[in-house]
Amino acid sequence: MIRLIFGNTTRPFSQQKGRVFSSWGFSLIELMIAVSIIGVLTTIGLVSFNQANKGARDGKRRADMEQVRAALVLYRTDVGSYPVKVDWTGMVSVVRNYLSTSSVQDPKPSPYVQYQYSYVAATNGFTICAILENPSLENPSGAAHCLTSP
Numbered sequence: 072m073i074r075l076i077f078g079n080t081t082r083p084f085s086q087q088k089g090r091v092f093s094s095w096g097f098s099l100i101e102l103m104i105a106v107s108i109i110g111v112l113t114t115i116g117l118v119s120f121n122q123a124n125k126g127a128r129d130g131k132r133r134a135d136m137e138q139v140r141a142a143l144v145l146y147r148t149d150v151g152s153y154p155v156k157v158d159w160t161g162m163v164s165v166v167r168n169y170l171s172t173s174s175v176q177d178p179k180p181s182p183y184v185q186y187q188y189s190y191v192a193a194t195n196g197f198t199i200c201a202i203l204e205n206p207s208l209e210n211p212s213g214a215a216h217c218l219t220s221p
Contacts, residue, residue, distance in 0.1 A: 125204040128178040132185060132201040133216065135175045139188075139199055140218050142169035153197045153220065155190045162188040177201075187215075196220035 097105075139162075146166045147153050154165045163175050177185040187200045200217040 122205070129203045129205050131178045132203060135186070136199055136201055136216070136218050138170060138172070139163065139166070139175055140220075142166040143197060143199075144221060145169040147220075152195060153190055154188075155192075157188065157190075159186045159188045159199075191220075194220070 143153055143162075143166055146169050154162045157165065163170075167173075175186075179185070185201045189198050191197060197220045198217055200215040203216050
């Protein structure tokens with residue numbers, strides 16, 4: 072070992088068999104372990120973030136369905152029956168005045184259409200359904216979440 076006088080020198084040096092090297096810094100193994108840990112934590116964070124996004128979109132779908140159900144009940148009170156022979160878009164345009172928000176759209180981009188409306192003539196009722204992204208305890212298959220007329 073070479074003995075240095077620590078005046079302006081900030082890094083101590085060692086000498087082995089004629090080679091001088093710095094004892095400060097990280098080895099390749101230490102760097103690889105640090106990068107691996109950061110990669111694992113990033114992956115866990117991204118997966119959690121995606122699950123949270125799916126849950127938020129499902130929450131909006133459920134809230135939209137409850138709002139539309141309330142609007143349909145108000146519409147029936149005024150008109151006497153639920154909208155007949157219309158799809159989701161047609162039904163929303165019919166009950167638009169009864170909705171508290173201006174638009175009820177699926178939170179995912181356009182090709183992913185989620186909502187369905189059907190009039191049930193036998194009971195003079197309706198069924199509205201939405202396909203959820205995350206399966207839940209009440210809907211373990213992840214299929215449609217449906218609400219019916221009260």
